[in-house]
Structures are given as C-alpha cells and as structure tokens.
Amino acid sequence: MLAYVVRRTCFGALVVxxxxxxxxxxxxxxxxxxxIARRAIGDKAMPHVIEQWKxxxxxxxxxxxxxxxxxxxxLVEHYRRMLTFDFGKSDADNTPIVDRLKHGAVxxxxxxxxxxxxGLLLGIWSALVVAxxxxxxxxxxxxxLCVVLMSVPIxxxxxxxxxxxxxxxxxxxxxxxxxxxxxxxxxxxxPVIVGVLSGFGGTVRFYRTVFLDEVYRDYVRTARAKGAGxxxxxxxxxxxxAMIPVLTAVVMEIPFLxxxxxxxxxxxxxxxxxxxxVDAINANDFATLRTMVFIGSLLFVAAQIMTDIGYTLVDPRxxxx
Amino acid sequence: MVSAxxxxxxxxxxxxxxxxxxxxxxxxxxxxxxxxHDALADAFRRGPTAWCVLGLYVLVALAxxxxxxxxxxxxxxxxxxxFEAKSLLDRAVGGKTEKSYSAPxxxxxxxxxxxxxxxxxxxxxxDKLGRxxxxxxxxxxxxxxxxGGFTSLIAIPLALLFGVLAGYFGKWIDDGVFxxxxxxxxxxxxxxxxxxxxALPRGTIWVCVALGVTSWVGFCRxxxxxxxxxxxxxxxxxxxxxGASHARIIVRHILPNLLHxxxxxxxxxxxxxxxxxxxxxxxxxxxxxxxxxxxxxxKNELSRDPIVWWNVAGAxxxxxxxxxxxxxxxxTIRDALDPRTRGDRA
Numbered sequence: 001m002l003a004y005v006v007r008r009t010c011f012g013a014l015v016v017x018x019x020x021x022x023x024x025x026x027x028x029x030x031x032x033x034x035x036i037a038r039r040a041i042g043d044k045a046m047p048h049v050i051e052q053w054k055x056x057x058x059x060x061x062x063x064x065x066x067x068x069x070x071x072x073x074x075l076v077e078h079y080r081r082m083l084t085f086d087f088g089k090s091d092a093d094n095t096p097i098v099d100r101l102k103h104g105a106v107x108x109x110x111x112x113x114x115x116x117x118x119g120l121l122l123g124i125w126s127a128l129v130v131a132x133x134x135x136x137x138x139x140x141x142x143x144x145l146c147v148v149l150m151s152v153p154i155x156x157x158x159x160x161x162x163x164x165x166x167x168x169x170x171x172x173x174x175x176x177x178x179x180x181x182x183x184x185x186x187x188x189x190x191p192v193i194v195g196v197l198s199g200f201g202g203t204v205r206f207y208r209t210v211f212l213d214e215v216y217r218d219y220v221r222t223a224r225a226k227g228a229g230x231x232x233x234x235x236x237x238x239x240x241x242a243m244i245p246v247l248t249a250v251v252m253e254i255p256f257l258x259x260x261x262x263x264x265x266x267x268x269x270x271x272x273x274x275x276x277x278v279d280a281i282n283a284n285d286f287a288t289l290r291t292m293v294f295i296g297s298l299l300f301v302a303a304q305i306m307t308d309i310g311y312t313l314v315d316p317r318x319x320x321x
Numbered sequence: 322m323v324s325a326x327x328x329x330x331x332x333x334x335x336x337x338x339x340x341x342x343x344x345x346x347x348x349x350x351x352x353x354x355x356x357x358h359d360a361l362a363d364a365f366r367r368g369p370t371a372w373c374v375l376g377l378y379v380l381v382a383l384a385x386x387x388x389x390x391x392x393x394x395x396x397x398x399x400x401x402x403x404f405e406a407k408s409l410l411d412r413a414v415g416g417k418t419e420k421s422y423s424a425p426x427x428x429x430x431x432x433x434x435x436x437x438x439x440x441x442x443x444x445x446x447x448d449k450l451g452r453x454x455x456x457x458x459x460x461x462x463x464x465x466x467x468x469g470g471f472t473s474l475i476a477i478p479l480a481l482l483f484g485v486l487a488g489y490f491g492k493w494i495d496d497g498v499f500x501x502x503x504x505x506x507x508x509x510x511x512x513x514x515x516x517x518x519x520a521l522p523r524g525t526i527w528v529c530v531a532l533g534v535t536s537w538v539g540f541c542r543x544x545x546x547x548x549x550x551x552x553x554x555x556x557x558x559x560x561x562x563x564g565a566s567h568a569r570i571i572v573r574h575i576l577p578n579l580l581h582x583x584x585x586x587x588x589x590x591x592x593x594x595x596x597x598x599x600x601x602x603x604x605x606x607x608x609x610x611x612x613x614x615x616x617x618x619x620k621n622e623l624s625r626d627p628i629v630w631w632n633v634a635g636a637x638x639x640x641x642x643x644x645x646x647x648x649x650x651x652x653t654i655r656d657a658l659d660p661r662t663r664g665d666r667a
Contacts, residue, residue, distance in 0.1 A: 011503075014500065015500070015503045015504050015507050016507075018500060018501075018503075018504035019504055019507060019508060022504060022505070022508075023516075026516065026517060026520050027516075027520055030520050030521060031520045147645065147648050147649060147652070148645065150644075150648060151592075151641050151644035151645040151648050152641055152644075153596050153599045153600070153613075153616070153640060153641075153644070154600070155599055155600065155603050155613070155616045155617070156616065156633075156637055156640075156641070159616065159619050159620070159623060159633065162623075163623050163628075167623075167624075255509070256509055259509055259512060262511055262512075262515070262600075262604070263600060263603065263604075266604070267620075277512065277515065278604060280519075281515050281519055281604060281605075281606060282605065284519060286519070286520065289512075289515070289516045289519060289520075290516070292512055292516075293508050293509070293512045293513060293516050296508060296509035296512050297507040297508045297509070300507045300508075300509065301507050304507070
C-alpha cells in the first residue's frame with residue numbers, strides 16, 4: 001500500500017514537472033520574451049525600453065542553460081519560481097500575482113461551490129428518477145430535453161438569463177458584486193441558475209448511463225427476485241454500487257471549483273479567478289496565465305492522486321498494481 | 322498558410338473538390354461493405370430529420386466555399402466587388418448591404434429614420450455594419466464546419482497514431498505516450514486553450530491547432546485502451562502466427578476494428594469543438610465570422626431600447642440547429658454501431 005502511494009505521488013510530481021515544461025515551451029519557446037514585452041508595452045517600443053521592461057520583469061536572461069549560465073537562465077528560473085510559489089508580478093500592471101489570486105479565490109468559490117452542489121444534487125436525483133422510469137415516456141422526454149439542453153451553448157443561457165430574469169422580470173441584478181453581505185447572494189443567484197441549467201443536460205445524461213449500467217446487473221435481478229421494490233433496489237442496491245464512477249466524476253470536478261468559471265464570472269462581473277484570467281487574456285498578461293494553468297493542474301494532479309488512493313481503500317476489487 | 326486557407330479561393334475550391342471526391346469514394350466503399358452499409362442505413366433510419374438538417378448545413382458550407390472571380394455587373398455600386406472572388410452563396414443571397422441596423426423586413430433604418438436601400442428584403446434584418454443577418458448566419462456554417470473539420474483533421478490522426486502505437490507496442494512507447502497524455506490532461510482544458518491561443522499567433526489555423534492539442538488526449542486514451550484489448554484477440558494472434566508484420570497487423574486487423582469508435586468520437590468531438598469556438602469568440606479570441614461572434618455582439622444589442630434581437634436570433638438558430646443535429650446524429654450512429662448500446666438499453 002505504502003509503495004503504491006509513493007509510486008503514485010512520484011508519477012504525479014513528474015506530471016507537474018511535465019506541465020511546467022509545456023508551459024515553458026509555450027510561453028518562452030513559441031513566444032519569445034521580446035514578444036511578451038512588445039505585447040505588453042506596444043509594438044513600436046524602442047529597443048532600450050524593451051530591454052528595461054524585460055529586466056524589470058526578470059525576462060532578461062538567456063532562455064536555456066549553457067556554458068557560463070548553467071543555473072542563471074529562464075528555464076531554471078521558471079521551474080524554481082513556480083515550484084516555490086513565487087509567481088512574481090503581472091506582466092500587465094506590475095501587481096504581485098499572489099495578491100490577485102488571494103483576492104480572487106473567495107468570489108470564485110462563492111460562485112462555483114453552490115453551483116456545483118446544486119447541479120450535482122439536481123443531476124443525480126433527476127437521473128435516479130429517469131432510471132426508475134426507464135423506457136417510459138418520462139425517460140424519453142427527459143432524454144430529449146437533455147440533448148436539447150446540451151445543444152444550447154452556455155453563452156445563450158447567459159444572454160437569455162440576463163435578459164429575461166434580469167432585465168424583464170427584474171428578480172435579480174443583471175451583474176455586479178458586493179462582498180460578504182446578503183446582497184452578495186442576490187448577485188450570485190443568476191449566475192448559479194445559469195450555470196446549473198447549462199450543465200444540467202450533460203450531467204443527467206452521464207448519471208443516467210451510469211445508473212443504467214448498474215440496473216441490468218445480476219445483483220439487481222437477485223434483489224428483485226427476493227421481492228425488493230423498485231425504490232429500495234434503486235436506493236439500497238444501485239446507488240451504492242454506482243458510487244465509484246459518480247465519485248470519480250465528482251472529485252475530478254473539485255479542482256476546477258478553485259480556478260473559477262471564466263464565462264460566468266466575466267459575464268456577471270464577479271471579481272474571481274475566472275475574471276482574472278479573462279483580464280489576463282485581454283491584457284496579454286502571460287505571467288498570470290502561466291500561473292493559473294499551473295495552479296489548475298497542480299490541484300488536478302492532487303485530486304487525481306487522492307481519488308486513486310481512495311479507490312484502493314473503498315473498493316477491494318482494485319488491485320494495487 | 323493562414324491566408325491560403327481563409328482567403329485564397331483557389332485553395333478553397335480544391336479542398337471542396339477533394340472533399341466531394343472523398344465523400345463519393347467513401348460512399349462507394351460503404352455501399353460495397355455490407356456491415357457498414359447496414360449500420361449507417363440503420364443510423365439514418367433512427368433520425369432521418371437530423372441527418373437531413375446536418376446535410377443541409379454541409380451543403381450551405383460547401384456553397385460558401387466554391388468561389389470565383391468576375392461575373393459581377395459593371396453597374397454594381399460596389400466597385401471593389403468586381404475584383405474579389407465571390408462564393409456561390411455570395412452570389413445567391415449576398416450583396417444586399419445597408420448602412421446600419423434595421424429590423425426584419427423593415428423599410429426604414431433602425432436608429433435614424435432613413436429609408437433603406439432595399440426596403441423589405443431583409444428577412445432577418447441587418448447587423449451593425451448593415452450586412453443582411455440571414456446571409457451572415459448562412460456564412461457562419463462554413464466557419465463552424467471549417468473549425469470543427471480542420472481540428473478533427475489534426476486531432477484524430479494524432480490520437481490514432483499515438484494511441485495505437487502505445488497500445489500495440491506497450492513498454493517504453495506506452496510509458497512515454499501515457500506521460501504526455503497525463504500531462505496534457507492535467508491542465509484545465511479551458512485555461513490551457515486560452516493560454517495557447519494567447520501565446521500562438523493569430524488566425525483560424527492556430528485556433529484549430531490549439532483546439533486540436535486540447536482535444537486529442539481523450540481520443541488517444543480510448544484508442545490506446547481499445548488497441549490493448551484487440552492485441553490479445555485470437556485473430557491478431559493468428560495473423561502473427563502466419564508471419565504478418567507489425568505494420569500489416571496494425572493496418573489490416575487493428576485499425577479497421579477501431580473505425581466505429583473513430584466515427585462515434587468524431588461526431589462527439591465536432592459538437593464540442595463548435596461549442597468551444599463559441600466560447601472563444603465570446604472571449605474575443607475566436608474565429609472571424611463565427612456564430613459565437615454574433616452572440617458576443619448581443620451583449621450590447623440586447624441592452625438597447627428597443628432591443629436588437631434578430632442578430633442573436635440568427636446565430637442561435639444556426640448554432641443550436643447544428644449542435645442539435647450533430648448530437649442526434651451522433652446518438653444514432655452510436656446506437657447503430659456500438660454493440661453495448663444496441664437494442665432497448667440505449
């Protein structure tokens with residue numbers, strides 16, 4: 001068991017190093033530090049201004065290790081700073097990135113956690129109901145509804161929600177943010193509704209397949225032969241057995257709660273990490289983008305290791321190999 | 322290369338020719354191959370409307386891809402148009418430009434009360450630049466199919482190559498491919514996508530490349546797992562015992578048995594790509610002329626009073642129609658081809 005945990009963690013660490021290599025290739029190989037400087041301060045900047053900017057932002061070293069600068073180069077610097085969580089300053093406005101991350105995390109979580117929980121509850125319950133009524137018109141109409149919902153891009157939900165609920169019905173504000181008060185929930189209501197609605201189709205369809213995979217197993221037939229009712233079979237027999245695929249999907253979503261939702265936050269004016277990323281895109285702020293991708297993958301790898309280890313604890317069939 | 326694909330009408334015409342010939346060749350092959358013929362006929366029977374709608378989209382996109390110069394009368398008000406290549410679609414419904422917004426079938430302009438150049442002819446009104454919305458919507462079909470098609474052309478061969486090699490040979494090749502897949506998969510896909518598009522040069526091709534890099538991993542994993550299973554089957558062992566080379570086993574025995582997965586996955590990938598492109602357009606880093614851009618304009622248009630609804634309506638019909646038909650067609654293909662979902666279980 002311990003050997004497995006160690007091996008799994010080592011592979012996770014290797015993946016994180018791989019992610020950093022990919023980011024280096026993307027941001028220092030595909031675009032050069034000169035490009036980054038020019039995008040930040042303008043195409044027609046004088047060479048000495050560019051040099052000065054590169055110096056201020058720590059881009060003025062050789063890119064790869066070579067004779068004379070084995071450790072003093074951008075590649076080593078990139079690894080060292082990312083791995084010690086020293087993310088430096090934003091390329092756009094010189095604010096420390098760590099501060100922005102700290103400010104953005106809370107609003108992001110305020111949006112994504114309720115959306116995630118609500119979506120999960122609604123999704124699983126609807127899927128259970130559909131699995132209970134499989135083959136009937138309830139099942140068929142829900143399946144059709146799911147396909148329709150999946151075919152509507154989230155942009156249309158955002159626009160439709162803001163127009164109908166925000167502008168016409170005036171139930172909730174169209175967009176905005178106020179920290180730590182009851183007004184915050186009024187601002188959050190619309191984005192949460194839109195998020196849950198746009199994810200509903202895919203979620204229900206996924207859990208329906210998971211439950212239907214179980215419904216035709218032998219143990220269900222045995223339970224029915226014993227005389228168990230439909231509800232009892234579903235809740236006592238199917239649900240626990242379907243927990244493994246459900247849990248995998250659920251746990252893998254959790255890292256993304258921290259990175260926020262790009263579209264919802266930008267559209268509803270919530271100053272979270274998603275908005276931060278959108279601002280970084282518009283300002284060509286590569287340092288922030290790098291950091292966001294790195295943190296996202298770090299959280300993802302951590303969640304993956306925990307699920308894999310969790311499997312071995314929960315499911316005796318999973319072998320440690 | 323970028324201009325060659327988006328601007329040069331010659332390249333576009335050649336691509337259309339290749340696509341049509343390729344389609345005919347595929348159709349001929351399918352017709353002669355009984356299992357595939359039966360399966361596809363079965364898939365069509367499960368949702369004929371969706372298949373026809375999808376076909377319509379493809380026709381519109383093809384009509385917008387065949388272009389040639391000349392043929393515009395010298396008396397036309399737009400002198401530049403005489404020297405530009407115009408597509409079949411441009412010639413059929415294009416060329417009705419106004420100055421700014423106008424409501425559907427209106428006779429006067431939306432904001433200022435000026436009479437239109439062609440009153441009452443714009444079925445879906447005109448947009449901010451005075452272009453006919455119906456026409457712009459139809460042109461969006463080409464962009465959507467171009468993005469989806471070109472990205473699939475990058476992602477699927479890449480995924481098949483690495484997936485099959487990793488699954489078939491195992492050992493260090495498998496370790497390497499698995500590591501690359503894990504690395505790419507561990508980056509949140511939206512973040513990875515926007516990071517790549519910001520770092521890469523501008524242009525349709527590079528958006529497709531970025532979409533390709535983020536979308537090949539899932540398919541590669543599938544191909545790897547499936548090859549892993551196929552490798553152990555009796556007929557592969559038999560082929561090996563007969564002295565077949567690795568290349569022959571892969572091409573003749575493994576790839577054909579992956580084809581149904583490729584097809585199912587291709588359709589799923591396509592709808593995901595169209596959705597992703599819409600999101601990118603909303604963030605101002607998408608492809609020019611896409612439906613996503615039209616929806617993004619609605620951010621301002623819906624706050625006007627009275628609202629400008631026809632632009633977003635056109636894009637909505639275009640997008641939802643395409644995605645819905647692709648999703649339904651994908652389901653019919655999966656139901657017809659995948660033995661696990663065949664019958665009443667689906």
